[in-house]
Amino acid sequence: MHNHLQKNKQTNTNTISASTEAIGVMDSGVGGLSVLQHIHRLLPYEHLNFVADSQYAPYGSLSPKEVTERCFTIADFLIEQNVKALVVACNTATAASIQLMRAKYKLPIIGMEPAVKPAALASKNGIIGVLATVGTLGSAQFAALLTNYGQDIQVNTQGCIGLVECVERGEINTASTKALVAQYCAPLLAAGADTVVLGCTHYFFVREVVQEIMGGDVAIIDTGEAVAKHLQATLEAQSLLTPSEVESNISIWTNNASEDRGDVIQQLWGKKGAKIERIK
Numbered sequence: 001m002h003n004h005l006q007k008n009k010q011t012n013t014n015t016i017s018a019s020t021e022a023i024g025v026m027d028s029g030v031g032g033l034s035v036l037q038h039i040h041r042l043l044p045y046e047h048l049n050f051v052a053d054s055q056y057a058p059y060g061s062l063s064p065k066e067v068t069e070r071c072f073t074i075a076d077f078l079i080e081q082n083v084k085a086l087v088v089a090c091n092t093a094t095a096a097s098i099q100l101m102r103a104k105y106k107l108p109i110i111g112m113e114p115a116v117k118p119a120a121l122a123s124k125n126g127i128i129g130v131l132a133t134v135g136t137l138g139s140a141q142f143a144a145l146l147t148n149y150g151q152d153i154q155v156n157t158q159g160c161i162g163l164v165e166c167v168e169r170g171e172i173n174t175a176s177t178k179a180l181v182a183q184y185c186a187p188l189l190a191a192g193a194d195t196v197v198l199g200c201t202h203y204f205f206v207r208e209v210v211q212e213i214m215g216g217d218v219a220i221i222d223t224g225e226a227v228a229k230h231l232q233a234t235l236e237a238q239s240l241l242t243p244s245e246v247e248s249n250i251s252i253w254t255n256n257a258s259e260d261r262g263d264v265i266q267q268l269w270g271k272k273g274a275k276i277e278r279i280k
Contacts, residue, residue: 019240022047022249023231024083026074029057029168030254031202032089033268035112038224039087040250040271042232045242047249049081051279052265054256058164058202060135064096067135071097075105077279081251084240087231088112089201089224091132095139108234113141114199115223117149122219123195126153129188131210132199134159156191160184160203167202168256170264178209185213195219205268250274 023046025036030052040048051074053059059067071093075086085108088094088101094111102109114136119128136142137157146155163184166177188196196214198204204222211220235241252274254261262276 019084020242021082021084022049023085023087024078024081025050025087025089026078027052027089027201028059028093029054029164029202030265030268031164031167031200031204033265034201034204035087035089035224035227038228039231042228045246045248049078049083050252051078052252052254052256054168054254057168058133059090059092060133067093067096068100071101072104075101079105085110085231085235087227091200092135095136095141108238110227110231110234112201112223112227113145115197115221115226116145116155119195119197119221120149120153122221123153125192125194127156127191127193128153128195128197129156129158129191129193130197130199131158131160131184131203133164134161136199156188156193158184158187164200164202167205170267172205173209177206181206181209182213185210189214193218195221198222252276253279255279
């Protein structure tokens, strides 16, 4: 096993068909653990390999070309572990790179996108808020979402600079994190939003803080469950679901150099049994 995430060396063109292989999940950092939780809950017998590219988080500060380079590098690493599918558990990476990844790799690739459509359907007053990274809000993919599903509703977008970093440090219920969330929720409250989309996988971990600030009557929508269901349907259609009730292996890799990286991952993952390794 090559435990490093340096520049990718070659394109993998082999179709992986062994249903007992793991599912690869990747994110700019630890936010994708929220998607991993949804997948594990829905598909408890599947082996899961997760990479947190925390050294480069948040991806919103990188150019689309740089994001794609990171995605290729991580995908190559996961494919070396013989995964049967890839989940890009990052909205910014999906927007920048998903089409290029699907052109390069011959295996199912599932992406993320902010849940504008479900929010539009859930909203009673037609006013929704979207909390996301600046990279996601500025993407062509997000603009297309608004064009397709945001015509008859008022969409209030809010870029949340610094919030990903709070989650990366495991600072979920600290006074500073709550103050930052309150700052970003204030315009949504003022606009009267009755539905809020968590447009970044990291934000799932401050969901309760968002709910507390926005109020109990406001619906908070996260896309992780929908992605897990999409993954399940895709694997089923290609006969790639693990056929028997096996004990799943959860492997988590991170290139975070901080001493408490394992503690933060364990805190956010919230379950025992995951193998956590550091890679370069």
